[in-house]
Amino acid sequence: MAPDARDDLKQSVLQALSTVTDPELDEPITDLGFVKDLSVSDDGRVSLDLVTSTFWCSPNFVYMMLEEARDVVSTVAGISEVRVRLEGHHDSDRINVGINSRKSFSECYESEANGNLVELNRMIRTRALRSRLHAMAATLSKYGLSPDQLLELSLPDVSSNGDSVVVKSPVVTLSISDVEDVKRVSRYLRLRERIGPRDGPLVVWDLDGNSPKRDEFRSVLEEARLARANFSFNAELCRALLSARLGSDNPA
Amino acid sequence: MQQPGSKSITLTESLGWPTEARIVLRRLNPLIRPGQGGLSLIIAETPDGKKQDIFVVDYHFHIWNAAKENWLRPDLAKGWINCFYDYTKALSPKEYVWDWDTYAYYGEEKALQDVFGDGHVDMAIFEPQTLMYFYHKGFSNVDAIAGYVKKWPDRLVMGSRWDPRDGEAGKALLEEQVRKFRIRPFQMRNTKLYTAEWKEENGGMSRGWRLDSKEAFDFLEKNRELGINVQVAHKGPTVWPLDKDAFDIGDVDTAATSFPDMKFVVTHIGLPRLDDFCWVATQDKNIYAGMAVAMAFVHSRPRYFAEMMANLLYWLGPDRILFSADYALWHPKWVIEDFLNFELPEDLKKEYGVDLTMEIKKKILGENAAKVWGIDIEQQKKTQKNDELSKKLHLQPGTIRVGEAAKKGKPLAR
Numbered sequence: 024m025a026p027d028a029r030d031d032l033k034q035s036v037l038q039a040l041s042t043v044t045d046p047e048l049d050e051p052i053t054d055l056g057f058v059k060d061l062s063v064s065d066d067g068r069v070s071l072d073l074v075t076s077t078f079w080c081s082p083n084f085v086y087m088m089l090e091e092a093r094d095v096v097s098t099v100a101g102i103s104e105v106r107v108r109l110e111g112h113h114d115s116d117r118i119n120v121g122i123n124s125r126k127s128f129s130e131c132y133e134s135e136a137n138g139n140l141v142e143l144n145r146m147i148r149t150r151a152l153r154s155r156l157h158a159m160a161a162t163l164s165k166y167g168l169s170p171d172q173l174l175e176l177s178l179p180d181v182s183s184n185g186d187s188v189v190v191k192s193p194v195v196t197l198s199i200s201d202v203e204d205v206k207r208v209s210r211y212l213r214l215r216e217r218i219g220p221r222d223g224p225l226v227v228w229d230l231d232g233n234s235p236k237r238d239e240f241r242s243v244l245e246e247a248r249l250a251r252a253n254f255s256f257n258a259e260l261c262r263a264l265l266s267a268r269l270g271s272d273n274p275a
Numbered sequence: 276m277q278q279p280g281s282k283s284i285t286l287t288e289s290l291g292w293p294t295e296a297r298i299v300l301r302r303l304n305p306l307i308r309p310g311q312g313g314l315s316l317i318i319a320e321t322p323d324g325k326k327q328d329i330f331v332v333d334y335h336f337h338i339w340n341a342a343k344e345n346w347l348r349p350d351l352a353k354g355w356i357n358c359f360y361d362y363t364k365a366l367s368p369k370e371y372v373w374d375w376d377t378y379a380y381y382g383e384e385k386a387l388q389d390v391f392g393d394g395h396v397d398m399a400i401f402e403p404q405t406l407m408y409f410y411h412k413g414f415s416n417v418d419a420i421a422g423y424v425k426k427w428p429d430r431l432v433m434g435s436r437w438d439p440r441d442g443e444a445g446k447a448l449l450e451e452q453v454r455k456f457r458i459r460p461f462q463m464r465n466t467k468l469y470t471a472e473w474k475e476e477n478g479g480m481s482r483g484w485r486l487d488s489k490e491a492f493d494f495l496e497k498n499r500e501l502g503i504n505v506q507v508a509h510k511g512p513t514v515w516p517l518d519k520d521a522f523d524i525g526d527v528d529t530a531a532t533s534f535p536d537m538k539f540v541v542t543h544i545g546l547p548r549l550d551d552f553c554w555v556a557t558q559d560k561n562i563y564a565g566m567a568v569a570m571a572f573v574h575s576r577p578r579y580f581a582e583m584m585a586n587l588l589y590w591l592g593p594d595r596i597l598f599s600a601d602y603a604l605w606h607p608k609w610v611i612e613d614f615l616n617f618e619l620p621e622d623l624k625k626e627y628g629v630d631l632t633m634e635i636k637k638k639i640l641g642e643n644a645a646k647v648w649g650i651d652i653e654q655q656k657k658t659q660k661n662d663e664l665s666k667k668l669h670l671q672p673g674t675i676r677v678g679e680a681a682k683k684g685k686p687l688a689r
Contacts, residue, residue, distance in 0.1 A: 042674075067551055077361065079352040079513040081521050096378055129516060134479060137517040143520055151548065168584040246550070254581050256572075259448075259579050260546075263365035 025066040032101050032257040033063045039095040049151040055266055067103040069096055074110050076261035082114050087140050089122045149229055150250045152214055158246035159211035162204045166197050170240050176225040183209040258266050294353040315390040319615050322678045327633045330652045332644040335599035336399035341382040352409040363604050366571040371606045381603055383423055392668040394607035395519055398556035400432040402467040402507055421456055428458050429658050434465040439490035440474055446497045453501045461648045464505050471511025483514035487526035495534050505647055509542040522548045525557055531559040538647050543568035553590035564591055567601040572614045588629035598640045615677045630682040
């Protein structure tokens, strides 16, 4: 493979990894600095080294994140094999074996787990959805959209091309170009598009695509504000910890 | 007006100043150089001339021993203390970060000097974290703590721990500790519950426990009988079984509902589940927000700190928030000074409809914990005025002028 082609392939792998979030932080692992090393061989074999912000991150969420990383990289065209290596974690050895031999979490932790991570995954993803819902609602309210108006919008009324967001409905028309605001709305849209009907209401508050009723929307938003504060606080703590860890002068 | 014999320091180095300038200021000002005699029973003076005396109770304080000689399982023991060290380095002003060896084991004398001598703390409550699977003699073990408390029973408050997996022997030990160490009314009133403690059990491995099991409830009954009414719950990254959320505080909710006469302090305000914590604490009025870890954001991440405070004040109100610097993770001197100087930004005051006044800071820094532990602040002030520790550390009452940064109108930008 020519060096250019290999670089392109590496870029595609990174692109795929940027869709993987730390479930507890709802931020891409590529932004968090968790991707420590990535190499792609001529015949499409990927070796991916990951690091978490602490030695003690919960094994279950780490497992979830690594499974997803492994799976999205496997689907990149031209990739023949993926090996994931988690470094500096209290259960690195066991987790690495589990992930690379495609064991489920309960197979990996046979005597210590009662099941797989479906329930845990739903719990954390629901919070991520609500956190993004709050970010979207708070952003649109800056542009004059009330919570009631928001509930009347359907998904096709709001579109994003990455550089701008356009809201177009019988009651309201507006265009947003502020970079941060576009990002906030787009993050919600990307998640919303995967949940519920494409022509359904814009606002959904659970993974089954249900929408809140008008009289409960304000308390939903209050709860969502708290979920968002929690994610943002945790993410900032993890960034600070990882940077302390990597610039580490702890004894080897 | 300065009171005769009191000291005054101006905290212009608070929010927004470059670190270098702050270091210089600390070096130039002999009054705030460590080891030169510190301030106790501090008085905070705001720019409007109002004064507020502040009695500081730190609910979550440690003297640990993570020196290499104490490592039982070296990878885990090292992983533990290095993780702590990263927390310290991540959030401390640079000049407060010690070398690794000092950090691993700093000992009693340094702890007293830092916390009471330089750190403005009036009383500190021990929360042991034993980690017997990692360290030969434990990370911060109860016997060592008892030794310190016996020497300074009006300053250091003894807390123990329990674990439902210890069974009857664990209950008998608590009984003995109450008999031996309830040497003041507020002593031996709390136990720390670290639910992620690893333990070998029946030839297998248990990486944690929950507070809502029958065995845990038996222990809570025993605690009630012994008058140990404050349960300091601390979630860690593992639990049994491992597919559950280790940070879920549903079990604290269940316990708090079932033992309404007891008080449950949730350490580091339930993080990384602040949202769960606020919901649960809204329902159970006997649940308290323990600010260990969260507090350290005040210095370098004021906007995050502000949002967290706004949420706590909104959901819990000002009476159930407890201060801690979590020494030796962070030095109480800068944590307290920054907190006294901290103001909620106007946009958050407006959005949440809350404020963080000096009266509320006073509650958070000491009054709330004093109520939980049954500490009579006025009595303690008299007792402590000329006690042995005051003499040993040359402590004097002193004034801290606050709000300089706010006067300068520095924005609290994220």
